Amino acid sequence: MIPPARRRAERSAIGTRSAKSVGMHPVLSRILELIFPARCAACELLGAEPFCAQCAESLVAAPAGCTVCGAPLDEALLPATRPRRCGACRDRAPPFVLARAPFLHGGALAEAIHAFKYEKREELARPLGVLFEAVERPRAEVLSPVPLHPRRQIQRGYDQAALLAREAGRRFSLPVEHLVERGRPTAPQVGRDRLARARNVQGAFRARGNIRGRSVCLIDDVLTTGATAGEAARALYAAGARRVEVRTLSRAP
């Protein structure tokens, strides 16, 4: 009996070599679908990807919020009187031009992202990556993941942003290059306020490779205050990037 995690890993390995990439016979690909069926990324219910109907109901599309960071704005105000930027972006504009996510963080999506990051569910990259179809295409010539520190990547076994960037690259038909690296490890951002988050990641990134004059879109799983993506963007601009945008699967409500 193969343990479920192992089975999922094998399914995902087969998924990446799927029918179109190796010209697999349709019957064979149908057989593989029966052996390794689609599952909901949150509750693992069979037959639905990325989410089953019930889990999909918990997904909340990100409203048209702050024009810079996408933070939801006060819905009680009439659209004409609503500010175009959130308070944080008015106080201090983030280094990136804009950040967008298709959904607010919460419900089944938060569960799936948590499993993807902390429960070695590497194979969730593909179904989660489908969600990038629901967000506006970046104005960029190349995608780059917001990287993990190498030590954390070794602990986890994979870099979730790199896997997501690959999936986003397929969806947006854009190449992926690793243009940012961590200069130093940082403590987790969870549980810190905006200022502490900004301090925690300050100067944590270095740009690498050919960046001068290029437009880059950073890819990560979740945008909270934007501090991490902001620092990565700062490193890209310091190396001569022309424009930096950000796309994540979800953003904090």
Ligand SMILES: [Zn+2]
């Ligand atoms: Zn489900």
Ligand SMILES: [Zn+2]
């Ligand atoms: Zn904002």
